[in-house]
Amino acid sequence: MRVDPTRCRGHGICALMFTQGLELDQWGYGRPLDEIPEGRRSLAQAKRAERACPNQAVSFTVEN
Amino acid sequence: MSALFSDLAVPRVPRLVRFGDSEGLLLGGPPAAEGAESLDRHLARLGPAPMLSSDDILSEVRASGLQGRGGGSFPLARKLETALRSPGQPLLVVNCSESEPASRKDRAICSARPHVVLDGAAAIARALGAEEAVIHLHGSSTEVVSALRVALAERRTVSGDPLWRLSCGPGGYVAGESSAVARFVHSGVALPSFSSIPLARQGPSGRPTVVSNAETAAHVALIVRCGAARWREAGTDSCPGPQLLTVTGAVPEPGTVVELVGVATIGEVLKAAGVTSAPQAVLVGGYAGSWVQGDVAWHTDMEPSALDRLGAERGCGLLGVLPHGACGLVETARIVRYLAGESAGQCGPCVHGLPVLADGMEALARGDSVRRALRRMSRTAEALPGSGACRHPDGVVRLVASTLKVFAVDLIQHRAGTTCPESNRGPVFPLTPAANSW
Numbered sequence: 001m002r003v004d005p006t007r008c009r010g011h012g013i014c015a016l017m018f019t020q021g022l023e024l025d026q027w028g029y030g031r032p033l034d035e036i037p038e039g040r041r042s043l044a045q046a047k048r049a050e051r052a053c054p055n056q057a058v059s060f061t062v063e064n
Numbered sequence: 065m066s067a068l069f070s071d072l073a074v075p076r077v078p079r080l081v082r083f084g085d086s087e088g089l090l091l092g093g094p095p096a097a098e099g100a101e102s103l104d105r106h107l108a109r110l111g112p113a114p115m116l117s118s119d120d121i122l123s124e125v126r127a128s129g130l131q132g133r134g135g136g137s138f139p140l141a142r143k144l145e146t147a148l149r150s151p152g153q154p155l156l157v158v159n160c161s162e163s164e165p166a167s168r169k170d171r172a173i174c175s176a177r178p179h180v181v182l183d184g185a186a187a188i189a190r191a192l193g194a195e196e197a198v199i200h201l202h203g204s205s206t207e208v209v210s211a212l213r214v215a216l217a218e219r220r221t222v223s224g225d226p227l228w229r230l231s232c233g234p235g236g237y238v239a240g241e242s243s244a245v246a247r248f249v250h251s252g253v254a255l256p257s258f259s260s261i262p263l264a265r266q267g268p269s270g271r272p273t274v275v276s277n278a279e280t281a282a283h284v285a286l287i288v289r290c291g292a293a294r295w296r297e298a299g300t301d302s303c304p305g306p307q308l309l310t311v312t313g314a315v316p317e318p319g320t321v322v323e324l325v326g327v328a329t330i331g332e333v334l335k336a337a338g339v340t341s342a343p344q345a346v347l348v349g350g351y352a353g354s355w356v357q358g359d360v361a362w363h364t365d366m367e368p369s370a371l372d373r374l375g376a377e378r379g380c381g382l383l384g385v386l387p388h389g390a391c392g393l394v395e396t397a398r399i400v401r402y403l404a405g406e407s408a409g410q411c412g413p414c415v416h417g418l419p420v421l422a423d424g425m426e427a428l429a430r431g432d433s434v435r436r437a438l439r440r441m442s443r444t445a446e447a448l449p450g451s452g453a454c455r456h457p458d459g460v461v462r463l464v465a466s467t468l469k470v471f472a473v474d475l476i477q478h479r480a481g482t483t484c485p486e487s488n489r490g491p492v493f494p495l496t497p498a499a500n501s502w
Contacts, residue, residue: 005410
């Protein structure tokens with residue numbers, strides 16, 4: 001997971017959509033967690049978080 | 065072998081060189097007061113640059129182990145290899161903008177030895193197969209702008225040069241950061257970008273973009289002329305080659321540029337800049353660097369592995385002298401406030417976090433609500449590293465952390481209400497670019 005800090009405006013929706021992959025810092029800006037669980041459920045939530053960001057700050061790549 | 069290195073032996077005794085000193089590799093030649101060295105004089109002194117193939121240049125740079133001198137110390141060969149592996153015509157940008165407020169070494173080398181920098185840039189461009197090389201500088205550094213303009217005009221006759229383009233960018237601390245420079249050259253916006261792809265693989269233009277510091281380019285000019293092995297001898301294994309350093313703060317001439325050939329202690333470097341005895345503390349590596357206690361610094365070698373043991377880095381080669389009697393907390397509070405104001409304002413954590421650190425440092429300097437300030441600062445400092453598009457917040461956190469370590473006793477005294485006798489004196493370190501004075 002990646003959050004582009006230059007785009008993030010702290011809406012916080014990403015962390016709601018993917019609680020196991022993203023968290024909010026003390027000011028409410030999204031940041032990826034160090035360990036992100038694998039699996040279909042994670043993938044679906046990551047996609048949801050990416051789509052939900054109003055500023056297109058969230059993106060992810062899948063590691064094989 | 066060119067005249068440049070003809071009498072260079074392995075330096076048993078370190079040499080600290082100022083402009084015009086014949087023992088200098090980068091600063092040798094005429095004194096700085098004579099202005100920019102013309103192409104004719106440059107060629108008369110050093111002879112023409114050897115026409116190496118791009119493979120030969122790359123292998124010399126690789127063998128030299130040259131690390132970028134803009135602050136990141138990233139091996140130049142790795143950048144070049146990444147760019148060569150990536151699709152597209154590579155673009156070279158030589159960053160001469162020197163945005164570190166007290167650093168003067170890039171300005172010095174660009175305005176007095178423009179052809180050494182341009183020879184190096186031409187060699188890097190050749191290694192990359194880049195048809196175009198951009199010389200990026202700070203529009204308001206008039207001496208650098210005019211020296212490079214004249215030098216580029218003189219080079220019309222030099223064969224094997226790339227197509228030169230001059231790019232005059234804005235000032236500002238983060239405007240000199242490599243992604244900001246690459247972006248400015250492409251689109252005129254001097255702001256750092258967030259990307260997980262290195263610039264050398266794909267820059268803002270879509271092409272592999274190598275951003276290299278001016279001093280780094282100058283070293284490449286030396287390496288192609290004398291060979292990697294001899295160049296390495298002028299440094300150490302962890303920092304091969306000679307290094308340009310700027311000494312600022314409590315010195316006779318703040319902004320003195322010194323070339324270190326071989327290994328010397330920080331004390332010897334400071335002596336060469338006119339400091340007579342160990343100061344209270346030394347700020348190593350830049351404004352976003354680390355404080356080191358004066359007597360410790362005085363006996364520490366100016367090379368990465370020795371600095372690393374003190375938690376410091378070479379950075380851009382800046383040494384800031386804090387004299388006895390000055391207050392490290394007051395001085396750092398000024399610097400942190402300045403750095404907070406230099407945020408590009410793009411990333412939330414930097415926008416919100418740096419003012420917290422600046423407020424905190426000012427509270428510590430006043431001895432006011434110290435515990436509360438420390439609590440807020442440590443909570444903020446945890447969230448900042450790695451949070452931005454560039455490393456600006458990381459650097460400020462490093463400075464603050466080293467301040468609390470080195471000036472712990474001062475902190476206790478401030479807290480006990482002992483009035484700090486020096487808190488009313490003027491700043492030791494310049495916070496806006498001062499006049500050139502090497």
